[in-house]
Amino acid sequence: MSIDKSITAASGRRRFLKTAVSTALVGVAAQAGLEFAIPTTLHAQSNLTPDAALQELVAGNQRFAANQLKSIEHDLTVLKERTVDKQEPFAAVLSCADSRVPVELIFDQTIGHIFVTRIAGNMVTPEIIASLEYGVAVLGVEVLLVLGHSACGAVKAAMKADAVPGQISSLYPHLRQAVEQSGGDVDKAIAANAKIQADLLRTSSPVIREAVKAGKLRVESGVYDLATGKVTLS
Numbered sequence: 001m002s003i004d005k006s007i008t009a010a011s012g013r014r015r016f017l018k019t020a021v022s023t024a025l026v027g028v029a030a031q032a033g034l035e036f037a038i039p040t041t042l043h044a045q046s047n048l049t050p051d052a053a054l055q056e057l058v059a060g061n062q063r064f065a066a067n068q069l070k071s072i073e074h075d076l077t078v079l080k081e082r083t084v085d086k087q088e089p090f091a092a093v094l095s096c097a098d099s100r101v102p103v104e105l106i107f108d109q110t111i112g113h114i115f116v117t118r119i120a121g122n123m124v125t126p127e128i129i130a131s132l133e134y135g136v137a138v139l140g141v142e143v144l145l146v147l148g149h150s151a152c153g154a155v156k157a158a159m160k161a162d163a164v165p166g167q168i169s170s171l172y173p174h175l176r177q178a179v180e181q182s183g184g185d186v187d188k189a190i191a192a193n194a195k196i197q198a199d200l201l202r203t204s205s206p207v208i209r210e211a212v213k214a215g216k217l218r219v220e221s222g223v224y225d226l227a228t229g230k231v232t233l234s
């Protein structure tokens with residue numbers, strides 16, 4: 001999908017959202033008290049193919065890097081109303097907790113578009129897998145991106161492996177393989193870690209693996225550059 005088409009799609013989505021508000025509000029009333037119920041069936045949340053979903057993220061990041069954000073033009077009041085009783089993300093992102101990596105912003109997306117899990121070092125844990133499986137199996141996201149970033153403190157700390165307060169060192173084992181592959185180069189460790197965690201998701205979760213096999217999902221990895229604002233896919 002080109003950037004232009006992506007923008008057109010976004011405009012179309014806004015129009016749809018505006019006409020769907022009254023319907024959504026009826027739905028909210030009907031489902032009052034059921035907001036924590038988990039749907040039991042897979043349902044298409046968007047019409048994007050996995051390839052198009054990835055391209056939507058890429059195009060959004062290109063807009064962000066060029067300081068040409070479109071997501072801020074969305075009607076937030078409508079979006080909030082539309083998303084009270086359900087969410088329709090087309091992508092899931094596993095990102096670092098770092099404050100310099102605001103996921104929705106760097107992909108130029110707004111409320112309800114990206115299902116985000118964040119943890120220092122963007123690493124896979126059982127709870128992260130569970131969350132992302134929800135995104136895949138219940139919400140039907142079409143792309144899952146593991147996003148590392150330049151100057152990641154968690155990766156740097158794991159490379160030094162110095163004594164640290166509290167439970168911070170519990171992060172290190174998850175990053176060990178990337179550190180070992182890096183030859184002491186932080187950037188290499190960061191890129192390797194994103195790839196390793198994406199591989200881990202593909203292999204350790206039957207839910208994710210089956211969705212990939214069925215052509216419903218792409219699992220990718222990449223690194224966000226704090227200086228340029230650009231995401232480079234692995």
Ligand SMILES: [Zn+2]
Pocket residue numbers: 096097098120121122149151152153154155
């Ligand atoms: Zn980080």
